[in-house]
Amino acid sequence: MTEIIKPTEPGSTSGPVPARRQRMEQIKSPRDLWLWPREFGLYMLPVVMLLLVWEAATHVFGIQRFLLPRPGDVLSTLWEKREILLDESWVTFQESLLGFLLAVAVAVPVAVLLTFSKIAARTIYPVLVISQVIPKVAVAPLLVVWMGFGVAPKILLAFLVAFFPIVVNTATGLNNLEPKMIHLARSMGASTWQTFVYFRLPSSLPIFFAGLKVGVTFAVIGALVGEFVGAGSGLGHLTVIAMGSLNTELVFASIIVMAAIGVAMYVAIEILERLLVPWSRSRRLEQMGG
Template sequence: MPPSPPSSRGTLSRALPACLSVAATLALWESYVRLTGISSQMLPAPTQVAWQIWASRGLLWDNTVPTIRATLLGFGFSVSVAFLLSVLLDFLPALRRALFPVFVISQTLPLVAIAPLMVLWFGFDLTPKILLVALVTFFPMLIALVDGYGATEPEIEALLRSMGASHVTRFRLARLPSALPYFFAGLRISITYAVVAAIFAEYAGARAGLGIVILNAKNSFRPDLMLAAVAVSSALTLSLFGATALLQRAMTGWRRAGAAR
């Protein structure tokens, strides 16, 4: 009998500590601003930032759409590249030993140097943003998938091999399913970097996006608008993180069902 879905009360109880910690942080921030009388040009209060989000909702929305587009396209490209590379490396161990150092080196490149070069090479359209998001996010997923393939139970592979299954069949029936939890762990890590990478690419050079709002607000000495854009980007990141958690629940429900028997 499959396990019953978690109740709304259980979900709320799990989310309550995080909500309380966020509320406490905002309350302390608001209290500090009001009690110390610090200038809003130095540190605006959360209520001022919230008001600015509402007052600038049109501007923020118009610039959030390009950021979402760059994030989703770049992340989709990253997932595709990471999966295809992981399959290739699983089938060709010698290639894995040759290419892994290159992939590691690619993660040591500083964004502050790479982002302007991407804009210089590919212009101000979506291409540099997609490539930068992919560069930042593909490695955790690649590592997670390769480790997941290696975590396949030897007994299952031995059974399939004794039945004459080919490498492709063993990969499809054993190695790929065992890698799914690892893949989603890498996916959750990567998605938190995707929005930041897209904003950084916009910051380096773009026509629109949250990065442009942050840059213009900084140059105009508008910390309230800058923090409003940061809050929107954080909400976007949390939404994408939640979407990956829901996707994992939908795609790995068979594991929970099997564990409950």
């Protein structure tokens, strides 16, 4: 969804690049960090439509509740079971977050290593790719056997799934610096280390954040896979139990909460990006012709 550029009062856009400046002011305003009510309405429109069609379909075709519950029932289940849903989501959220943070903590130094050492790049990259193509769902039961039913295998799975996109994007970002920029830095008397900190690192941030966004949603999925395979708590565990008793309303309710966790973590990263890398967003808008 592109930003809609608000027309400003005539005469208020002085200067040679009014369109760009206007956009910048819009991006800088604090309320833009949150969704505008109008935009929020646009985001929610398809969701509301889907719910209405769904509700109508269950009535018209007389679909049985254990196959497909009605949205109304799902929503009331969400409310009735809110305490257990919150408790279980807290577990899932913690596992995802820890796995994600661990992935960032490991991925960034590895990416730096990949950037600076050709030998490291040659030896590490194959391992990375292999670790990525091994299906985590297949590994999950093994991890549970080795590490038990606690949170450890879930954090590990979240880590494993989130790690790859973050390390690849960070390495790509760190290699993103124009060679001439390095020349410029050297002519300014910057050492290799200073070039890294003052030029390479900041210029990698837009791509780094793109990796974080993919990684954070993957982390939630990783944690949930771990919970499905074997757990004593968490949304995945709750879903398995609800499914066992054909409590389809509760299954749907927990799926909604799972999605909500993923969305919340994604939005958190996006807000962080807008605060730390404001130039990335404006450039993206330019490319979109917005």
